[in-house]
Amino acid sequence: MTDLLLKIRGLKIEGRSDEIWNPIINGVDLDLRKGEVLGLIGESGAGKSTIGLAGMGFTRDGVRISGGSVEFDGIDLVNASAEVKRKLLGSRIAYVAQSAAASFNPAHKLIDQHTEAPVQHGVMSRAESAADAVELYRRLRLPNPEEIGFRYPHQVSGGQLQRAMTAMAMSCRPDLIIFDEPTTALDVTTQIEVLASIRDIVEQFDTAAIYITHDLAVVAQMADRIKVLLKGDEVEEAETREMLSHPKEDYTKSLWAVREFKRPQKPAVAAGATPVVSVRKVTAAYGKVKVLQNVSFDIHEGRTVAVVGESGSGKSTTARCITGLLPPLSGSIQFDGVEMPADYRKRSKDQLRQVQMIYQMADTALNPRKSIGEIIGRPVQFYMGLRGREKRRRVEQLLDEIELPADQYFDRLPSELSGGQKQRIGIARALAAEPRFIICDEVTSALDQLVAEGILKLLARLQDDLKLSYMFITHDLATVRSIADEVVVMKEGKVIEQGPKAEMFRPPHHAYTDLLLSSVPEMDPDWLSNLLKERGVDNIGDAAVDKMG
Amino acid sequence: MSQVLRIILQRIALGILTLFIVSIVIFTAVNMLPGDFAQAILGQGATPEAIESIRRDLGLDQPPIQRYFAWLAGAVQGDLGTSFAQANFSSFVGADSGGSDVTVATQIAPRFANTMFLAGVTACIAVPFSIMLGVLAALYRNSAFDRAANIFTLSSISSPEFFLAYVLILFLAVLNPVLPSLSNIYDGMEFGERLQKTLLPALTLTLVVTAHMMRMTRAAIINLLASPYIEMARLKGLSPLRVIVKHALPNALAPIINVVALNLAYLITGVVVVEVVFVYPGIGQLFVDGVKTRDIPLVQACCLIFAGAYILLNLTADILSILSNPRLRHPK
Structure with a gap:
């Protein structure tokens, strides 16, 4: 036990809301040896990030450590002075945040942010650190390692930023790095590159790491050991392989089971049936940049068409064309066989009513100052013309439909709801217009698996009850597997492949579809290594490692 | 940089347009002040003829639109007119005293x-x-x-x-x-x-x-x-x-x-x-x-300078805050 790096005992953490301190973490133990990677998993609110940050002796505003001990290499971080902790942070313990785009300061170049910690901690001079940054960028397989550091964060893509942030965390060669959901915001193909880079570099420098995520398959690739958390308590902890093959607790088993949800295959659409929505040869552009080229597909009654592709492939733009927010340059949108005006301002109220949207970020899509009753009541009044008691009854009916008790939720504000509940309100608001077609834009990607599954089941039930048609925009192929009837694969504004789900998941695929499919992490801990071997991406040259030390 | 340049030029054009609109507001407001210079300077006992003569001298008998454009044309060329209070009244002196008027600008x-x-x-x-x-x-x-x-x-x-x-x-x-x-x-x-x-x-x-x-x-x-x-x-x-x-x-x-x-x-x-x-x-x-003293040219000139200062400073602030955004300074 001499090589124990981080030792947490009986950690208790409280968060303040309305002047009352509520427990967040109720006594968690954690051991991390030098060079070891520990995976922390659980749904949001389980306290993963809070524990990760506490491992750095850090708590966010409104949060306090109320009991227990955190020892890093023999230093008591709970009682250490701010000065002592500051010396450790950045130099011996580093942090990689969930959203690199938000965690890099928009006002400074990457290299200036990279060299800041080494220079401030007196580890290296600016020039040394800048040269080292280039080397780290190269090892993390960033394109143009010599030049990329001189860009501002907004000039670099999300996946590259995430690797640049990992490089920044490595800048002082820390003993411990906390990775807080570093690939959650990335799409599958980018995620692989980042995962592989992180794993390699952690191995090369023998850095210990806490890897926080809600994605089991991801943690399976990264961690030596896995600890499962639920609402601030430890559920169980075991070696990765052991945990995957023999989960002991029911909760862990239920996490494993989420990936199994699948809808039965529906019978084929009758030949000659008129699709509810038909996208016909749509080409669209933002200014001079063409973002959609000749996109065509049909969505039939009671069916779900999943539109998949990496970010920037034109999925959301297609949705904007269908809703009339972005009139296409050429091509048309037909509803029930009738062409709709390209601009939403020229559509009739009934045409507008038929096409509704549910958004990715329920947080920003709901007006924070309106109560739930008002948010759902607005489309009820606008489209259906109901007022007073009738309106209230309809809203209550809708709340019932989305499985939230009306008497408890009618007067609440969005901020008093959890992420999953907010997304349900988004669904109720779309349903209020009594549409036949709903566009679901990444509606589950901000949610945990268990909550996401609840939303998917709800959407499936509503589809059966109300004969709704869905266009389901997503980059998560697990979601596609569970809910789609047909799949449209998009890349760079074009439809690469489309067809019934069963066919799409059966080889042979288009090369790009294959890349997407094979990039979805699997629960096998050897999956990433095997995949990289298959793709011919070798682990980074060992010669370079000797040089750097 | 071309994007930034375009935004800046747009702001400058907007600033000039605002200044023009403000000049109309100033002129209208000043002309709506009760009483005029002639009355103010000659007092209660002035004969209508004397008032009329001073008005004619100062051009106050002209229609307002004509006066506005004369003023605007002068202001654009940097000539803000002659202060009424400092003017020599030819109708009283009898002859042109020749260029000794104090212009608003020098004042x-x-x-x-x-x-x-x-x-x-x-x-x-x-x-x-x-x-x-x-x-x-x-x-x-x-x-x-x-x-x-x-x-x-x-x-x-x-x-x-x-x-x-x-x-x-x-x-x-x-x-x-x-x-x-x-x-x-x-x-x-x-x-x-x-x-x-x-x-x-x-x-x-x-x-x-x-x-x-x-x-x-x-x-x-x-x-x-x-x-x-x-x-x-x-x-x-x-x-x-x-x-x-x-x-x-x-x-x-x-x-x-x-x-x-x-x-x-x-x-x-x-x-x-x-x-x-x-x-x-x-x-x-x-x-x-x-x-x-109802010294219209002076008041108008001051107002115009105040408005100009306001617009210029806000324009500068706009441009500086645009430049403080790295997304605009360094486009992708």
Whole structure:
């Protein structure tokens, strides 16, 4: 036990809301040896990030450590002075945040942010650190390692930023790095590159790491050991392989089971049936940049068409064309066989009513100052013309439909709801217009698996009850597997492949579809290594490692 | 850069358009003042003929639209007209006295220079002082220092300007005579002496404008402290001061610049009370005198200068806040 790096005992953490301190973490133990990677998993609110940050002796505003001990290499971080902790942070313990785009300061170049910690901690001079940054960028397989550091964060893509942030965390060669959901915001193909880079570099420098995520398959690739958390308590902890093959607790088993949800295959659409929505040869552009080229597909009654592709492939733009927010340059949108005006301002109220949207970020899509009753009541009044008691009854009916008790939720504000509940309100608001077609834009990607599954089941039930048609925009192929009837694969504004789900998941695929499919992490801990071997991406040259030390 | 350039050119064009619209408003407003110069100068007992003759002399008998365009054409060429109060009336003198009229421009120029000097001295003290105070208040937020700074700046902005002026005179000129209480500066004065005489009104004005700028700096910074990149900076083990100055402040510049511009504009246009207290020969007093005597060209010129200063400062603020955004400075 001499090589124990981080030792947490009986950690208790409280968060303040309305002047009352509520427990967040109720006594968690954690051991991390030098060079070891520990995976922390659980749904949001389980306290993963809070524990990760506490491992750095850090708590966010409104949060306090109320009991227990955190020892890093023999230093008591709970009682250490701010000065002592500051010396450790950045130099011996580093942090990689969930959203690199938000965690890099928009006002400074990457290299200036990279060299800041080494220079401030007196580890290296600016020039040394800048040269080292280039080397780290190269090892993390960033394109143009010599030049990329001189860009501002907004000039670099999300996946590259995430690797640049990992490089920044490595800048002082820390003993411990906390990775807080570093690939959650990335799409599958980018995620692989980042995962592989992180794993390699952690191995090369023998850095210990806490890897926080809600994605089991991801943690399976990264961690030596896995600890499962639920609402601030430890559920169980075991070696990765052991945990995957023999989960002991029911909760862990239920996490494993989420990936199994699948809808039965529906019978084929009758030949000659008129699709509810038909996208016909749509080409669209933002200014001079063409973002959609000749996109065509049909969505039939009671069916779900999943539109998949990496970010920037034109999925959301297609949705904007269908809703009339972005009139296409050429091509048309037909509803029930009738062409709709390209601009939403020229559509009739009934045409507008038929096409509704549910958004990715329920947080920003709901007006924070309106109560739930008002948010759902607005489309009820606008489209259906109901007022007073009738309106209230309809809203209550809708709340019932989305499985939230009306008497408890009618007067609440969005901020008093959890992420999953907010997304349900988004669904109720779309349903209020009594549409036949709903566009679901990444509606589950901000949610945990268990909550996401609840939303998917709800959407499936509503589809059966109300004969709704869905266009389901997503980059998560697990979601596609569970809910789609047909799949449209998009890349760079074009439809690469489309067809019934069963066919799409059966080889042979288009090369790009294959890349997407094979990039979805699997629960096998050897999956990433095997995949990289298959793709011919070798682990980074060992010669370079000797040089750097 | 071309995108930035286009935005800047757009703003400048908008500024010119605004100035044009303001010139119409000024002209209309000034012409709606009750009574006119002829009546004001000749008093109650004036004969209608005398009033009529002066009006004709000054061109007041022309239709307003014609007068407006004559004025506008002159103003565009830098000729702001001749002050009524300084004019020689040919109908009284009998002959053209030949070019001895004092133009509005020559009347305003020294006064305006004085005002700019006062505004400049104030800005040099107030802007760094308030931003520093704002940064420190954000750094030690909710501490005794933060509260004291807030109470001090808020009570100074809430007190009438003349009251602040007299308090400063009491402490800095009467009880401890370190500064002169009268700011009667004149042309050709030594810079040092001029500065010394300007210091008391400048300090008074500093007290007036500090609260706004300091509180905006504090609020803009605190607003950013919850953002992920600030947390990142703290997790890199940087000192709290460095986190704020290096990581928060550059991203908080846009709102701060705007408030600074607004306050600088106030320093040019709204300081007549302070000028009166310290007998400072600035443009504000000239303007008030002009209104009293219905000296239309003078009043219009002052208004136009005030409007121009406002527009110019806001334009500068707009452009600077655009430039403070790295997304615009360095497009993809």
